Amino acid sequence: MTKIRVNENVTKAPPQPQPPANKVNPTFKINLAFNESPYPPSPKALEAYNETGKILNRYPNYSSSDLRLVLGKKYGLDDTRIMCTAGSEQILSFIARAFISDGDEVIYPRYGFMVYRFNIAMAGGIAVPIEHDDYVINVDNILNAVTDKTRVVFLDNPGNPTGTYVPYDEIKRLCENLPDHILLVLDAAYAEFATEDDYDAGLDLVDKHQNVIVTRTLSKLYGLSGLRIGWAYSTEEIIHNLQYLKGGFNVSKPAQTAGCAAVLDQEYADEMRNKCRAGIDYLTQELRAMGLNVTSSVCNFVMLHFPDGRDQMKAADAYLKENDICVGPLGAYGLDSTLRVTVGTDEENNIFIATMKSFMEK
Numbered sequence: 302m303t304k305i306r307v308n309e310n311v312t313k314a315p316p317q318p319q320p321p322a323n324k325v326n327p328t329f330k331i332n333l334a335f336n337e338s339p340y341p342p343s344p345k346a347l348e349a350y351n352e353t354g355k356i357l358n359r360y361p362n363y364s365s366s367d368l369r370l371v372l373g374k375k376y377g378l379d380d381t382r383i384m385c386t387a388g389s390e391q392i393l394s395f396i397a398r399a400f401i402s403d404g405d406e407v408i409y410p411r412y413g414f415m416v417y418r419f420n421i422a423m424a425g426g427i428a429v430p431i432e433h434d435d436y437v438i439n440v441d442n443i444l445n446a447v448t449d450k451t452r453v454v455f456l457d458n459p460g461n462p463t464g465t466y467v468p469y470d471e472i473k474r475l476c477e478n479l480p481d482h483i484l485l486v487l488d489a490a491y492a493e494f495a496t497e498d499d500y501d502a503g504l505d506l507v508d509k510h511q512n513v514i515v516t517r518t519l520s521k522l523y524g525l526s527g528l529r530i531g532w533a534y535s536t537e538e539i540i541h542n543l544q545y546l547k548g549g550f551n552v553s554k555p556a557q558t559a560g561c562a563a564v565l566d567q568e569y570a571d572e573m574r575n576k577c578r579a580g581i582d583y584l585t586q587e588l589r590a591m592g593l594n595v596t597s598s599v600c601n602f603v604m605l606h607f608p609d610g611r612d613q614m615k616a617a618d619a620y621l622k623e624n625d626i627c628v629g630p631l632g633a634y635g636l637d638s639t640l641r642v643t644v645g646t647d648e649e650n651n652i653f654i655a656t657m658k659s660f661m662e663k
């Protein structure tokens with residue numbers, strides 16, 4: 302038995318899913334489980350990526366300054382207050398380590414991104430889940446959960462796994478009413494998909510309030526999950542504190558280079574967004590026509606609820622797997638009769654729908 306002392310927060314944290322090495326990433330012909338893009342990234346990003354092969358003997362830019370400049374220009378932001386990370390998961394963990402101490406209360410949506418729970422526990426915080434109204438986050442529930450111990454609020458908007466969003470007016474109301482010593486983390490991983498007029502990722506709020514950080518990713522619309530590129534925008538002070546945790550060279554050279562090219566290729570991003578929305582509409586319509594409940598989604602996935610409960614969901618999941626299709630059961634969120642299904646290519650969506658039809662007819 303090792304004599305090395307492990308930080309108690311780590312041993313008490315809920316275990317992160319880590320299948321044995323021989324079971325990692327079982328390969329299904331159609332993978333609709335991880336909210337990834339089903340398409341390769343922009344050809345311009347691939348070209349930039351391939352070019353960096355020749356200079357991999359060199360470290361990447363220390364602080365991703367080119368990528369920060371590109372992002373700053375695209376969104377009209379002060380690039381000195383952007384921080385790039387290896388996926389936005391990395392910045393979420395930095396936020397927890399930097400701003401949560403033992404015993405601090407941290408508010409998060411019960412059906413919010415699973416990683417918040419791990420990070421809160423690891424930092425010694427007390428996780429305070431707030432309830433949704435029909436899978437939509439209610440800002441009053443957040444405000445009512447605030448106590449004198451609250452230090453951070455994590456809010457994924459749009460949400461994973463719900464696919465729903467909180468309108469911008471409500472987010473503004475939250476900012477105005479949240480005490481300013483509480484950090485509001487607006488996790489906008491799926492912002493690029495949400496074209497609704499009353500949605501906004503909230504980057505403007507960073508300049509109006511001193512306690513807001515917005516996190517973004519190139520994993521979703523830009524199809525760069527495999528490269529790991531995330532970024533955050535906040536005040537000078539918050540970014541300065543997070544930089545202690547970042548260290549240097551945290552985003553690889555191919556990631557920085559391909560990331561710049563992907564962000565600049567607006568035409569390809571628009572094409573991906575349109576395909577995704579068409580896929581969402583198709584899946585939603587077809588699944589509802591089968592008598593299944595589907596929560597309306599503005600993201601690249603939908604939640605599919607089985608009216609006959611857990612056993613029906615389990616049977617559907619097993620049937621899909623037998624047919625080489627992998628989707629995401631949401632038991633870990635306490636949603637025992639729900640599957641999360643990522644939009645695939647047109648062909649994958651058709652196969653998925655045909656398989657679901659044959660399951661329902663069984």
Ligand SMILES: Cc1ncc(COP(=O)(O)O)c(C=O)c1O
Nearest residue numbers: 388389390414457461490518520
């Ligand atoms: C809501 C939300 N935030 C953040 C992330 C992290 O994404 P990444 O680390 O790939 O940037 C995800 C990934 O699925 C997510 O669903």
